[in-house]
Amino acid sequence: MSLTTAQSRDPLNTKTRGLASPGRKAPGRTPMSRTTSTRIGDWLVFTLLSAGAIVMVAPLVWMVSTSLKTKTEVFALPPVWIPEVPQWDTYVRMWQDSSILTGFQNSFIVAATVTVLGTITCSMAAFAIAKMRLPFSNLIFVGLLTGIMIPYPTLMIPQFVMFSRIGWVDTLLPLIVPAIFGNILVIFFLRQYLENVPNSIIEAAKIDGASFWQIFWRLIFPIIRPAVAAQFILWFMAIWNDYLAPILYLNTPGRQTLQVVIANMNVQYATQRDYPLIMGASFIALLPILAIFLIFQRQIIESVALSGTKG
Amino acid sequence: MAGTASRLHRSENRWALAFVAAPVIGYLLFTLYPVCFAVYASLTNWNGLGVMRFVGLDNYVKLLSDANFLESLYNTFFYMIGIPIGLGMSLALAVAMNRKIVGLTAFRTIYYVPVISSLAAIAILWQWAYNGDFGLVNQALALVGIDGPNWLASTVWAKPAIILMAIWKGLGYSMILYLAAIQSVPRSLYEAAQLDGANGWQRFRTITLPMVRPVTFFLVVTNVIGGAQIFTEINIMTPSGGPEYSTASAVWHIWRQAFRYQQMGYATAMAIVLGLLILIITLIQFSLNRRNSFAID
Numbered sequence A: 001m002s003l004t005t006a007q008s009r010d011p012l013n014t015k016t017r018g019l020a021s022p023g024r025k026a027p028g029r030t031p032m033s034r035t036t037s038t039r040i041g042d043w044l045v046f047t048l049l050s051a052g053a054i055v056m057v058a059p060l061v062w063m064v065s066t067s068l069k070t071k072t073e074v075f076a077l078p079p080v081w082i083p084e085v086p087q088w089d090t091y092v093r094m095w096q097d098s099s100i101l102t103g104f105q106n107s108f109i110v111a112a113t114v115t116v117l118g119t120i121t122c123s124m125a126a127f128a129i130a131k132m133r134l135p136f137s138n139l140i141f142v143g144l145l146t147g148i149m150i151p152y153p154t155l156m157i158p159q160f161v162m163f164s165r166i167g168w169v170d171t172l173l174p175l176i177v178p179a180i181f182g183n184i185l186v187i188f189f190l191r192q193y194l195e196n197v198p199n200s201i202i203e204a205a206k207i208d209g210a211s212f213w214q215i216f217w218r219l220i221f222p223i224i225r226p227a228v229a230a231q232f233i234l235w236f237m238a239i240w241n242d243y244l245a246p247i248l249y250l251n252t253p254g255r256q257t258l259q260v261v262i263a264n265m266n267v268q269y270a271t272q273r274d275y276p277l278i279m280g281a282s283f284i285a286l287l288p289i290l291a292i293f294l295i296f297q298r299q300i301i302e303s304v305a306l307s308g309t310k311g
Numbered sequence B: 001m002a003g004t005a006s007r008l009h010r011s012e013n014r015w016a017l018a019f020v021a022a023p024v025i026g027y028l029l030f031t032l033y034p035v036c037f038a039v040y041a042s043l044t045n046w047n048g049l050g051v052m053r054f055v056g057l058d059n060y061v062k063l064l065s066d067a068n069f070l071e072s073l074y075n076t077f078f079y080m081i082g083i084p085i086g087l088g089m090s091l092a093l094a095v096a097m098n099r100k101i102v103g104l105t106a107f108r109t110i111y112y113v114p115v116i117s118s119l120a121a122i123a124i125l126w127q128w129a130y131n132g133d134f135g136l137v138n139q140a141l142a143l144v145g146i147d148g149p150n151w152l153a154s155t156v157w158a159k160p161a162i163i164l165m166a167i168w169k170g171l172g173y174s175m176i177l178y179l180a181a182i183q184s185v186p187r188s189l190y191e192a193a194q195l196d197g198a199n200g201w202q203r204f205r206t207i208t209l210p211m212v213r214p215v216t217f218f219l220v221v222t223n224v225i226g227g228a229q230i231f232t233e234i235n236i237m238t239p240s241g242g243p244e245y246s247t248a249s250a251v252w253h254i255w256r257q258a259f260r261y262q263q264m265g266y267a268t269a270m271a272i273v274l275g276l277l278i279l280i281i282t283l284i285q286f287s288l289n290r291r292n293s294f295a296i297d
Helices: A002-009 A011-020 A036-067 A089-097 A101-129 A138-151 A150-167 A174-180 A184-194 A199-207 A210-242 A244-249 A258-270 A273-295 A297-310 B001-043 B060-065 B065-078 B084-098 B106-118 B119-129 B137-142 B158-183 B187-195 B200-211 B211-227 B231-237 B250-259 B265-296
Strands: none
Touching: A011 A174, A036 A273, A036 B084, A036 B106, A036 B119, A036 B137, A036 B158, A089 A101, A089 A273, A101 A138, A101 A184, A101 A210, A101 A258, A101 A273, A101 B001, A138 A184, A138 B001, A150 A174, A150 A244, A150 B001, A150 B250, A150 B265, A174 A244, A174 A258, A174 B001, A184 A210, A184 B001, A199 A210, A210 A258, A210 A273, A210 B001, A244 A258, A244 B250, A258 A273, A258 B119, A258 B231, A273 A297, A273 B084, A273 B119, A297 B106, A297 B158, B001 B250, B001 B265, B060 B265, B065 B158, B065 B250, B065 B265, B084 B106, B084 B158, B084 B211, B106 B137, B106 B158, B119 B158, B119 B231, B158 B200, B158 B211, B158 B231, B187 B200, B200 B211, B211 B265, B231 B250
């Protein structure tokens, strides 16, 4: 019961509500004041936005269309948008000729392990920093924040040497292990969210004799679940799409993540001018994230807007 | 009584420390130690495997006259021309989307799709789209009678081509942040301005623009930090650094020196210089931002 009050008092929710329905704003504007000129303006804006939308979508449509073309259609002038006979065979060849399948598996292993374990460590740390009696709380938090200021390229060489000394090169471990210790940006965001949770419910749980682990797992984690879910999805997408760290570590084709696999296919098949295969593989590589996005688009866009305006 | 309380506090302290242990250990192992190691490695001549021969500041002296490194730094900053262009376009989009028109949710989704798409896949797609003869870009230009260049093979056009792609990919993200900021501007401000006879442009300039300033600042800072580390699209679209090294970025150059030529010490020195440059530029932006906000107050 106290949980619901915590959430309704949460300024985050009220702030995002406007974004969920951008068209339904302007309550102060009466129908009378919508003059002809605003209607012409709306129409003009709609046309411009549509033209822009075509520019945004055309390359992606072209990618799918190319993947279904024959090799001769690819080089046809004027260009072919809808292949005469869609070459679904491209997608069959893809699974046979390359490491796409293992790429999928590896990307999934890395992204799932990091996000599941990482969000737990981040939530625990955010709880300790925001709500618990933690010695040197500020020092720890600010110290962790300094980590943001060091860009990955500065760290990549020493990290590579560390991991190569313990024989982790060409395994997924260097991509997983550092990340499951937590991500300071996620901690930062969850800590912000926890600021809105009243201390009284934690005090009440303490009086009832709950251990801190129980308080965290049974009380806090359910409260911050919306924020955790948002960070989880954004983090998953970032890791799935990562390219620099995987190409440093992964050399054997069967051990590479999907992004590295398609990049290598791009080099390998370009010499054979097999653009349908390259485009098909690239499309497959962005398909899972595209699907996640289309399903959770409202939540994703809201949490992106939030993390930006809060930051 | 006091004894019980302090025992409870001590127990809470221990739990709290256990809860933050993972990120703290992670920070020490994977950030602090590598940074210290990088500083030392940058002072040595080292191939990554053999002995580290201490050479003092030699690497730092060498990089000052390394034409390729300076070129790659220049290219990296050149790419940032796209940042103000992209921000201007996304602000215009956000203003447009703040109107009451049909299909807004669909537009928002469409403009956001490139943002969530894998950069590697997008770079592969655009590499093909920039193909001089059969690429989508030149075919579209041909419709309006323009004979486009072979983008990525041209020293003049390769960098603008990469900028254009980056704008296309990043537009949706800035647009969403701007849209959220515009929607949180109190409606009464616009109504008051309208009563005072301010036209659309004046309302935009005197209300919208100042109100979205924090978002602009956030976007400029994060875009500059991200732009300074541009790598994926360079390595995929121009695997050899482009014609006459004209697309090579700083991170790409560092990566190649370290992992292709095993110049680990030297590459680390360049990576530290890049890190410091990013830090200094970010600090300058913060201090400029603070000064300007005083001016507005």
